[in-house]
Amino acid sequence: MQTRGEYDHKKIERSWQEKWKEQELYKTHESDEKEKCFVLDMFPYPSGEGLHVGHPKGYIATDIYSRFQRMNGKAVLHPMGWDAFGLPAENYAIKNKVHPKVSVDKNIARYKEQLSIIGPDYDWSREINTTDPGYYKWTQWIFLQLFKKGLAYESNEPINWCPSCQTGLANEDLEDGKCERCGSVIVKKPMRQWVLKITDYADRLLNDLETLDWPESIKVSQRNWIGRSEGAEIDFEISGIGDPVTVFTTRPDTLFGATYLVLAPEHKLVDGFKKNITNWGEVEKYREETKKKDEIERTAEGKEKTGVLLQGVRAINPATKKEIPVYIADYVLDHYGTGAIMAVPAHDKRDFDFALKYDLPVICVVEPYDFDQNLVPRIVSDISDEDSQKIYEEIIVGKRCFEGKGRSIHSNIYDGLSSDEARGKITDSFGRKKITYKLRDWVFSRQRYWGEPIPIIHCESCGVVPVPENDLPVVLPEVESYAPTGTGESPLADIDEWVTTTCPSCGGKGKRETNTMPQWAGSSWYYLRYMDPQNTSALVSREREAYWNTVDMYVGGAEHATRHLIYARFWHKFLYDIGVVSTLEPFTRLQHVGLIMGEDGRKMSKRYGNVVNPDEIVVTYGADSLRVYEMFMGPFDQNISWNTDSIMGSRRFIERVWKMGKKVSSEKDSQSSPEALSALHVAIKKVTEDISAFKFNTAISALMVCNNTFEKTNVSKKDFSLFLQLLAPFAPHITEELWSGMEGEGSIHVAPWPRAEEKYLVSDNVTIVIQVNGKMRGEMQVTRGETKENIIGLARKVEGVGKWIDGKVIVKEVFVPDKLVNFVVKEHST
RNA sequence: GCCCGGGUGACGGAAUAGGUAGACGUAGGGGACUUAAAAUCCCCGGCCCUAAACAGGCGUGCGGGUUCGAUUCCCGCCUCGGGCACCA
Numbered sequence: 001m002q003t004r005g006e007y008d009h010k011k012i013e014r015s016w017q018e019k020w021k022e023q024e025l026y027k028t029h030e031s032d033e034k035e036k037c038f039v040l041d042m043f044p045y046p047s048g049e050g051l052h053v054g055h056p057k058g059y060i061a062t063d064i065y066s067r068f069q070r071m072n073g074k075a076v077l078h079p080m081g082w083d084a085f086g087l088p089a090e091n092y093a094i095k096n097k098v099h100p101k102v103s104v105d106k107n108i109a110r111y112k113e114q115l116s117i118i119g120p121d122y123d124w125s126r127e128i129n130t131t132d133p134g135y136y137k138w139t140q141w142i143f144l145q146l147f148k149k150g151l152a153y154e155s156n157e158p159i160n161w162c163p164s165c166q167t168g169l170a171n172e173d174l175e176d177g178k179c180e181r182c183g184s185v186i187v188k189k190p191m192r193q194w195v196l197k198i199t200d201y202a203d204r205l206l207n208d209l210e211t212l213d214w215p216e217s218i219k220v221s222q223r224n225w226i227g228r229s230e231g232a233e234i235d236f237e238i239s240g241i242g243d244p245v246t247v248f249t250t251r252p253d254t255l256f257g258a259t260y261l262v263l264a265p266e267h268k269l270v271d272g273f274k275k276n277i278t279n280w281g282e283v284e285k286y287r288e289e290t291k292k293k294d295e296i297e298r299t300a301e302g303k304e305k306t307g308v309l310l311q312g313v314r315a316i317n318p319a320t321k322k323e324i325p326v327y328i329a330d331y332v333l334d335h336y337g338t339g340a341i342m343a344v345p346a347h348d349k350r351d352f353d354f355a356l357k358y359d360l361p362v363i364c365v366v367e368p369y370d371f372d373q374n375l376v377p378r379i380v381s382d383i384s385d386e387d388s389q390k391i392y393e394e395i396i397v398g399k400r401c402f403e404g405k406g407r408s409i410h411s412n413i414y415d416g417l418s419s420d421e422a423r424g425k426i427t428d429s430f431g432r433k434k435i436t437y438k439l440r441d442w443v444f445s446r447q448r449y450w451g452e453p454i455p456i457i458h459c460e461s462c463g464v465v466p467v468p469e470n471d472l473p474v475v476l477p478e479v480e481s482y483a484p485t486g487t488g489e490s491p492l493a494d495i496d497e498w499v500t501t502t503c504p505s506c507g508g509k510g511k512r513e514t515n516t517m518p519q520w521a522g523s524s525w526y527y528l529r530y531m532d533p534q535n536t537s538a539l540v541s542r543e544r545e546a547y548w549n550t551v552d553m554y555v556g557g558a559e560h561a562t563r564h565l566i567y568a569r570f571w572h573k574f575l576y577d578i579g580v581v582s583t584l585e586p587f588t589r590l591q592h593v594g595l596i597m598g599e600d601g602r603k604m605s606k607r608y609g610n611v612v613n614p615d616e617i618v619v620t621y622g623a624d625s626l627r628v629y630e631m632f633m634g635p636f637d638q639n640i641s642w643n644t645d646s647i648m649g650s651r652r653f654i655e656r657v658w659k660m661g662k663k664v665s666s667e668k669d670s671q672s673s674p675e676a677l678s679a680l681h682v683a684i685k686k687v688t689e690d691i692s693a694f695k696f697n698t699a700i701s702a703l704m705v706c707n708n709t710f711e712k713t714n715v716s717k718k719d720f721s722l723f724l725q726l727l728a729p730f731a732p733h734i735t736e737e738l739w740s741g742m743e744g745e746g747s748i749h750v751a752p753w754p755r756a757e758e759k760y761l762v763s764d765n766v767t768i769v770i771q772v773n774g775k776m777r778g779e780m781q782v783t784r785g786e787t788k789e790n791i792i793g794l795a796r797k798v799e800g801v802g803k804w805i806d807g808k809v810i811v812k813e814v815f816v817p818d819k820l821v822n823f824v825v826k827e828h829s830t
Numbered sequence: 831g832c833c834c835g836g837g838u839g840a841c842g843g844a845a846u847a848g849g850u851a852g853a854c855g856u857a858g859g860g861g862a863c864u865u866a867a868a869a870u871c872c873c874c875g876g877c878c879c880u881a882a883a884c885a886g887g888c889g890u891g892c893g894g895g896u897u898c899g900a901u902u903c904c905c906g907c908c909u910c911g912g913g914c915a916c917c918a
Binding site (some may be wrong): 028132173183217218220221224225227229231238247249250251262288298306307315329330331333335336337340341342343346348349350351353436437438558560561606632633634638639640641643645647648650652653655697698700701703704705708737754767769770771773775776800811812813816817820822823824 | 844881899913
């Protein structure tokens with residue numbers, strides 16, 4: 001595309017960007033007179049590939065939002081930084097023998113340049129970088145506080161190990177049992193690692209979701225991830241052996257139907273039963289096989305259940321007092337609940353399948369029953385009474401599994417109770433209430449180089465000793481080779497002079513912890529650092545924290561729902577508990593940005609060759625056009641394909657505004673016409689509402705409609721300037737340029753936001769729609785507020801209406817003031 | 831399997847305390863300007879019927895229902911996207 005005429009976006013955009021920088025127009029100012037507004041983007045990992053047009057979408061939105069807030073008189077904090085620890089830089093280092101720091105700095109410079117040409121209002125003086133020792137000092141400091149409170153602990157449990165990345169991973173880093181990053185199948189590997197006790201915060205993480213203005217889908221994801229379930233723990237005595245088996249169940253009401261127990265193969269009690277088990281060889285073999293299977297095999301195998309009977313071990317059902325067999329089976333997971341279940345095949349599909357295979361008794365203890373209607377309901381809809389009866393009979397005799405609630409039977413004194421009543425009473429008699437979570441503690445150590453060193457020293461005599469806070473940061477040392485050792489130790493283990501140190505506690509010989517923190521560490525608290533980035537004595541000062549308080553608007557991808565957004569909430573709550581922050585939640589309001597897909601409908605990626613570079617778009621169309629286009633594409637949170645043709649529409653709009661601006665400023669100033677005033681104030685109202693609600697596409701549409709009206713009528717300089725202000729957050733350069741040629745003083749970006757005046761919003765005339773039997777048959781203009789009688793009288797005479805009502809009986813006349821009339825008619829009965 | 835979202839012209843999408851479906855934009859068609867093209871400006875633009883216009887009919891994934899009136903509310907399906915998943 002050629003640039004023609006006077007509108008030279010390159011020149012205008014570059015010169016304003018320079019001026020804003022000189023004037024420090026976007027510098028953050030704390031002010032007690034102003035309300036504050038903290039607007040934040042999820043900060044990027046500066047990858048070597050640079051930005052594609054999808055990346056700026058969220059950044060443009062926060063830019064619009066923060067500019068809007070500034071014009072509304074708020075003290076705005078809108079910063080940017082870099083989440084720069086992580087595997088890609090490290091892998092690049094291994095391949096090319098370049099220190100990650102070098103490539104990271106280079107990538108940051110490129111990112112910053114690419115971002116800057118889009119014209120954002122970031123206050124770069126508050127830029128942060130998670131790999132700065134001055135920054136990660138505080139990441140390490142938080143770890144020490146967690147350690148001191150017993151929330152960071154060493155564990156030797158088997159963890160998720162990625163054989164390709166050669167590091168342990170947290171549950172959150174997996175996707176279908178594969179490494180989220182490289183797709184390798186994860187294996188379970190027992191090794192020493194650091195774990196954070198996020199499960200202590202499970203309830204608070206769950207409950208406080210209620211207080212947040214977040215998309216429901218993200219809240220639901222977090223609820224699923226935390227996975228709270230209420231139930232009971234029940235002890236089953238083992239005949240002739242001391243230790244009972246404790247099971248967790250959400251259906252204590254089915255206790256009378258528990259006909260066997262199942263333990264996870266890894267369950268500790270299995271070893272305790274060893275001397276009683278007569279088929280130990282078989283048991284051991286099954287346990288070995290289970291251990292060999294990776295997560296995929298164990299779960300994907302799905303349907304066909306396997307297990308081994310523990311011969312010689314018999315449990316006693318505390319309700320029926322009957323002896324029941326005990327199995328180990330890999331469909332029971334050691335890490336969930338108590339690692340043991342009571343199997344109720346009549347009321348659990350999995351137990352039912354297992355019982356069928358091993359020929360175990362199925363005893364129905366809950367019959368389908370509807371207490372509201374006092375009858376046996378249809379279990380399956382759309383079937384005949386006979387079939388329904390047949391299903392009912394199968395359930396009663398244990399030939400079919402029924403997982404629903406109903407009425408207790410075969411349950412002694414509990415017979416006749418509803419499932420909910422039975423649940424409570426049986427729990428009271430035979431067990432105790434218990435709540436479990438799917439959420440597991442956060443495996444926090446990585447056996448890699450490019451991360452924050454965990455500030456711990458291992459002393460031969462004192463054991464695990466935290467690095468004194470005064471010695472922070474523990475700086476990441478230079479290494480010869482960045483490659484993981486593969487032995488479960490990080491490359492840091494090879495640096496003797498770094499590893500060997502003195503114990504801060506006894507002064508004896510100590511060794512540094514060589515594991516590093518996961519990528520999520522630095523991003524779990526970074527928003528706080530923007531409040532006070534230069535502070536060397538605290539991660540944030542009390543005053544600054546008190547002022548900025550919490551992030552008012554947080555924007556980023558939905559893929560962080562169960563990773564970053566859970567970790568950060570966890571750390572924030574911990575920092576609240578130790579008095580560092582004064583709020584319970586870090587992000588009050590969250591909007592998630594939909595992806596910009598490639599023109600082919602696939603995810604934009606080098607691999608598909610569908611990447612569009614924003615730099616080129618800015619060169620060709622200008623930053624303002626790019627910004628307007630990305631916001632105009634569709635609803636902000638929706639995934640939409642890029643279309644280079646369509647950007648023309650935004651470019652044309654910008655050019656038309658330019659022409660209008662030139663016309664208005666060059667001609668003699670005139671009064672705005674009523675149409676222009678009405679269009680302007682409708683736009684003010686709409687744009688104001690829509691920016692607040694993140695509905696940028698309709699805001700831009702309203703601006704287009706307004707400008708289209710202006711082109712056909714007279715607009716004063718003053719009113720056109722108001723229009724420019726509405727457009728300013730979206731297209732900051734062209735509006736500043738035109739503003740400077742009008743009467744505007746100073747920068748348009750700090751001019752007070754326009755207010756819609758009610759008198760221009762309502763017109764005296766309204767259009768009344770005339771319907772006959774609900775179908776539109778005509779319309780007419782009348783003055784606002786006409787009575788029903790007058791309107792109906794007029795409506796009958798409107799052209800094209802008569803033939804629908806003449807000779808018919810009017811049954812009813814529906815009237816909606818200032819909107820419509822509807823004649824309900826029918827034929828004359830003869 | 832369970833839980834969330836969605837399905838509207840050729841395309842991106844507007845409009846839901848029930849009240850003119852298709853705003854705005856892209857692509858397309860026609861015209862003006864031009865030696866010509868690009869750009870710009872004006873007009874058309876859901877489908878059927880019609881030479882065309884008018885009139886009429888149909889139309890918001892499918893099938894029912896409530897209502898004077900349903901894209902919007904209710905019931906039952908189909909389908910796409912996402913989250914969780916042998917979680918007891």
